[in-house]
Amino acid sequence: MNLSRYRFTLWLLSRFKIPMIGFCSPKLVELSKKQIVVKIPLGFFTKNHYGSMYFGAQAVGADLAAGFLGYVLCRERGLDSGLVFKDFSAEFLKRPESDVYFVCNQGLDISNQIDESLKSASRITRPITVNAYIHYSTPQQEEVSRFTLGLSLKVKTRSSTV
Template sequence: MAITRSTATFFNRVNNRFGFSLFLLYKLPSAWISGVRAGAASEESCTTSVPYRWLSQNPFRSTYFACLAMAAEMSSGILAMGHVYAAPAKVSMLVTGMEGIFLKKAKSKTYFTCNDGASIRDAIAQTVATGEPVALTVEVTGKSKDATEIARFRITWSFKKASS
């Protein structure tokens, strides 16, 4: 009997704050130390956050750009991981490009949202069906609590069906 894995199972795990915090500590310790956290995650959308604090700041009294980039990448990466988790075949994923535009100084917690879950799901389905690698660029927007736009990222993911 085949075991089917669903995106719902994966996103339930991500939305468990304690469990996902342990995952970060084990797999992405630099993100955990700097305070990057997952917020709400579903098949279509994921929001992450990074605080402005001593471990994530730069000398100019704002959040260090690398911490902002980690949170942005994680927003799209959680969506990708969820759809790879539920794929009917093994799929590898890799960031192959990133472009960031910084609009305001991040002087408080910044929230990053990626709403491209459907595009990610379709790209993974395409690589499973054809066996060919698929590259997809997704948009991630970072905003402060008062909805001021802090940064915009374009992250390019490559998905490839793994050899059997």
């Protein structure tokens, strides 16, 4: 997987297709077939009046972690898909007072969901978990929230480019 290519794709998406994402200035930190890590910095557009990350910005991070991983896994296989969220639940554990890293490590589950949609030619919905951390990959790493999103995916056609 070409990380810089998908960073550019995320930038295009956040500027021209879904500007709400652009306000959060997300950064693609890690990307593999198994896991994605998206960072949303704590800043002017993402901070609430208490100085912690607004829950709407956290929702954007969870959306990106699950949805962008699904998008990338389809693109890597040369597939187009209709990807939406059917439901969303959040558990806020602690106020995030610094940059937040959204981690989804269910890439294999999403790949299986893609296979199932290909076989059945129908929309498949599965729960995907995203965990949010501050101080990611440091000894001070701390989980601040947990999200479960109903990722609903239907593989539509095979695209001509990968």
